[in-house]
Amino acid sequence: MGIRLLAGREFTDWDTASSERVVIINEALAKKLYPDGQSIGTRLTGVYGTINCKVVGVAGSARLMGIDDVQPEVYFPYTQGLPDSFSFIARAPGKSPDFIAAARKAIRDADGFQPIAEANYVENYIDRSMTRPRSLAALVSGFAFLGYLLVLVGVYGAISHAVNGRIREYGIRLAMGAEPLKLWRKAILSSLPPLLAGIAAGAFLAWYAGRLLQSEAQGVNTGDPAALILFSLALLITALASGAFASRRILRVDPITVLRHE
Numbered sequence: 001m002g003i004r005l006l007a008g009r010e011f012t013d014w015d016t017a018s019s020e021r022v023v024i025i026n027e028a029l030a031k032k033l034y035p036d037g038q039s040i041g042t043r044l045t046g047v048y049g050t051i052n053c054k055v056v057g058v059a060g061s062a063r064l065m066g067i068d069d070v071q072p073e074v075y076f077p078y079t080q081g082l083p084d085s086f087s088f089i090a091r092a093p094g095k096s097p098d099f100i101a102a103a104r105k106a107i108r109d110a111d112g113f114q115p116i117a118e119a120n121y122v123e124n125y126i127d128r129s130m131t132r133p134r135s136l137a138a139l140v141s142g143f144a145f146l147g148y149l150l151v152l153v154g155v156y157g158a159i160s161h162a163v164n165g166r167i168r169e170y171g172i173r174l175a176m177g178a179e180p181l182k183l184w185r186k187a188i189l190s191s192l193p194p195l196l197a198g199i200a201a202g203a204f205l206a207w208y209a210g211r212l213l214q215s216e217a218q219g220v221n222t223g224d225p226a227a228l229i230l231f232s233l234a235l236l237i238t239a240l241a242s243g244a245f246a247s248r249r250i251l252r253v254d255p256i257t258v259l260r261h262e
Contacts, residue, residue: 001062001091008040008057011077021080024057029072044074095121151235152242159191160246170253180251187247188240195239199232 015022023044030039044053061070092099100119107114170183
């Protein structure tokens with residue numbers, strides 16, 4: 001698989017069921033358990049039901065496709081006890097059905113009585129394992145988009161209602177010499193304090209919800225304040241644009257008509 005041995009030794013024919021139990025750990029697990037770097041020769045417990053295993057090597061950490069962070073891994077020799085089932089991974093250039101057929105033939109040639117549950121590409125296994133997280137991400141994104149639309153509709157409706165309730169006031173001000181653009185700008189800015197308060201509360205709740213998700217789901221990263229700031233600014237700009245569109249009626253107020261109704 002192209003994973004290099006960084007320290008210690010590889011497994012040998014001397015690692016049998018009657019010899020001392022040994023394991024090889026990857027670099028990610030070595031850094032986690034042994035920050036001082038002294039992992040070779042130490043004892044590891046609780047590995048596949050084994051009470052005590054000796055660490056004889058440290059291998060490089062493999063980075064899987066679609067997963068940013070490396071995972072702690074433990075390798076043990078199959079000569080010290082086979083599980084009920086296990087998998088073979090073969091590395092080959094490209095993707096061709098001939099590789100799978102050749103792998104099946106190699107297993108049959110070695111032992112024709114061994115059942116083969118499935119033979120597939122690693123990419124397909126990873127895609128299959130990511131189906132549920134992707135579906136959940138799409139569902140959450142859909143609800144987030146609906147929430148975004150509700151914000152825009154709510155801002156538009158609230159400001160539009162407020163402007164309609166003050167049309168007479170705006171007409172009188174225009175008749176007394178007020179400029180329509182200034183009134184329009186003032187109506188937009190009057191909606192800024194509640195928008196800022198709502199966005200600040202939403203950003204805090206989003207950060208807190210992310211912390212909860214981080215404790216339940218692996219790979220959730222909540223340590224990016226720039227994302228929260230960016231999304232908050234985008235929401236503020238679009239909300240102000242919605243408010244400006246809702247209050248555009250001020251620019252069309254006819255002061256003569258308003259005074260005639262008075």
